[in-house]
Amino acid sequence: MDDLNAIYGRMAEAIVVGDPEAAAGLARRALEDRLDLQDVIEKGYIPGIRRVGLLWESGDYFLPELISSAACMKAAMAVLKPALEASAAVGLSRGRIVIGTIEGDIHDIGKNLVASMLAANAFDVVDLGADVKPDRFIDAAVEARADVIGLSALLTTTMLGQRRVIERLRERGLRDRFKVLVGGAPANRAWAADIGADGYGENALAAVARAGELVAEKRSS
Ligand code: B12
Numbered sequence: 001m002d003d004l005n006a007i008y009g010r011m012a013e014a015i016v017v018g019d020p021e022a023a024a025g026l027a028r029r030a031l032e033d034r035l036d037l038q039d040v041i042e043k044g045y046i047p048g049i050r051r052v053g054l055l056w057e058s059g060d061y062f063l064p065e066l067i068s069s070a071a072c073m074k075a076a077m078a079v080l081k082p083a084l085e086a087s088a089a090v091g092l093s094r095g096r097i098v099i100g101t102i103e104g105d106i107h108d109i110g111k112n113l114v115a116s117m118l119a120a121n122a123f124d125v126v127d128l129g130a131d132v133k134p135d136r137f138i139d140a141a142v143e144a145r146a147d148v149i150g151l152s153a154l155l156t157t158t159m160l161g162q163r164r165v166i167e168r169l170r171e172r173g174l175r176d177r178f179k180v181l182v183g184g185a186p187a188n189r190a191w192a193a194d195i196g197a198d199g200y201g202e203n204a205l206a207a208v209a210r211a212g213e214l215v216a217e218k219r220s221s
Pocket residue numbers: 046049050052053054056057063066067070104105106107108109110111113114150151152153154155156157181182183184185186200201202203204205206207
């Protein structure tokens with residue numbers, strides 16, 4: 001088997017150059033070789049899309065490159081997702097979470113990753129997709145009898161929508177019914193505290209850990 005770091009490097013490169021066949025092919029190889037899928041994502045693909053973000057910031061990449069790299073990321077995730085989610089223990093539920101990306105924001109790669117990782121860790125996940133209105137999160141959480149509402153935002157403008165969901169929960173008298181977990185590149189712990197969220201997760205693994213703690217807190221209160 002090739003050196004792992006070389007494989008991760010090729011995964012990142014496939015995302016940076018926008019080669020969907022290579023991105024998906026390397027993901028299939030990872031499954032065949034039974035690589036650790038969380039490492040494959042965190043050390044292979046994510047550094048690739050991060051590099052794309054930096055190239056965009058420096059003015060070396062434009063929207064078409066961003067779009068094709070995002071499509072590659074999706075192609076790789078589509079291969080990995082079923083295996084990732086199948087690894088959850090059957091019949092065991094660690095809690096129910098409704099998740100989506102805030103209204104006005106179509107970034108969903110990170111949110112999808114968080115949703116898959118939660119499902120892989122035995123959470124029941126209701127994924128509302130991207131560009132989700134505040135009341136839709138709340139209605140879905142009521143309907144699903146969720147423990148946690150997970151809010152993703154990638155834009156400094158749409159992160160304000162995370163605050164809005166919490167305000168709407170208060171206005172509807174439902175704030176105590178659900179724990180609210182926020183994430184996405186512009187969010188951080190201080191922001192979560194500022195808007196009155198219950199938790200913040202900086203990546204998919206932290207999201208799983210924090211969701212577990214929030215479910216435990218909710219069920220013990
Ligand atoms: C790919 C990408 C796109 C793709 C998105 C494709 C898709 N389907 O998602 C496309 C090309 C469509 C796009 C469009 C735009 N984009 Co864009 N995009 C990016 C880019 C390069 C990568 C984002 C990404 O996928 N990262 C990889 C994932 C794995 O990381 P992540 O999303 O952060 O998620 C992780 C954590 O944040 C966390 N997490 C995420 N969600 C949640 C939720 C919960 C509950 C928890 C606990 C944790 C959590 O866990 C995840 C896994 O580790 C970023 C650059 C960057 N540095 O983020 C810019 C970036 C986010 N985009 C940006 C901009 C400006 C735009 C556009 C406005 C561009 C334009 N002029 O049209 C549009 C906006 C469209 C819209 N209305 O939403 C800016 C935002 C700037 C700002 N401060 O607001 C960025 C930061 C680039 C930049 N440096 O300028 N973009």
